Amino acid sequence: FSVLKAGGVAGVCVDLILFPLDTIKTRLQSPQGFRKAGGFRGIYAGVPSTAIGSFPNAAAFFITYENVKSMLHFDSASYLTPATHMVAASLGEVVACLVRVPSEVVKQRAQVSPSSSTLRILSHTLYHEGIQGLYRGYKSTVLREIPFSLVQFPLWESLKDLWSWKQGHVVDSWQSAVCGAFAGGFAAAVTTPLDVAKTRIMLAKAGSSNASGNVLAALGGIWRTQGLSGLFAGVVPRMAAISLGGFIFLGTYEKTRQLLL
Secondary structure: OOHHHOOOOOHHHHHOOHHHHHHHHHEEEEEEEOOOOOOOOOOOHHHHHHHHHHHHHHHHHHHHHHHHHOOOOOOHHHHHHHHHHHHHHHHHHHHHHHHHHHHHHHHHHHHHHOOOOOOHHHHHHHHHHOOOHHOOOOOHHHHHHHHHHHHHHHHHHHHHHHHHHHHOOOOOOHHHHHHHHHHHHHHHHHHHHHHHHHHHHHHOOOHHHHOOHHHHHHHHHHHHHHHHHHHHHHHHHHHHHHHHHHHHHHHHHHHHHHHHH
16 A cells, blocks of 8 residues: 555656656657647646546556565575566556556647647547547557666666665665666666657557557658657657656655655
C-alpha cells in the first residue's frame, strides 16, 4: 500500500510540474512542426488528461516493479541484481502502459491542438476510432519504455549503491534523487528516436501509414524526410524534463515511502 501511495504521489508531482516542457517536446516532434502545433501558446493544453492518468499510471508501475523485484530476489548474488531490476522495470512498464497510453494519446493530441478541449479530443477519438483509438501507440510506447527502463533503473540502482558504498551508509532521499536525474537524463537521450516514433504514431490521422503503429516504418519515414535531426527532435526538452523528473519522481518516491513505512 505504501508503494502504491509513494509511486502515485511521485508521478503526479512530476507530470504536473514538468508539463510545459513535455508540451514543447511534443510540438517539436509533431509532423506539422513546432510553430503550427501551437508554439508557446496554450502550454498547459492536455493537462487534465495527465492529472487523471498520472496517479494510477505511476502506482501501477511501482507496485509491479517492487513485487517483481521481491519475487526475483531469491538469490542474493550481486551479479544478478541488474538483471532483476531490468526484468522488474520492463514488466512494470508493460502494466503501467495499460493506464498510460489512453491518457497519453488524448494529452498529445490536445498539445498539438491547443484550441480543442481535452474532453472534445477524447469524445472525437472514441467516436471516430473507438477504444482502440485510445490505445493507438501502445506497442510503440512499450517499445520506448522498456529500453528506457532497462537503462534508467539499473543505472539508478547502481549509482545509489556506489554512493552508499563511498559514504559508508545508505543514500538519503536527495542523493537518490540526484542519481535519478543522471540516470533519467542519459536514458532519455538514447531513447529519443523511439519517443519521436511514438509521438508520430499517436498523432497520425486514422488510415495513414503511421496509424498502423509500425515503429520501424515510422523511424524509417522520419530518417528519410528529416534525417538525424528528425530522429532526435525534442531531445533537449526531453532530457531536461526527464532529468528533473527523475530528481523529483525518484526522490519523492523514496521520501514518501520512508514516511509511510
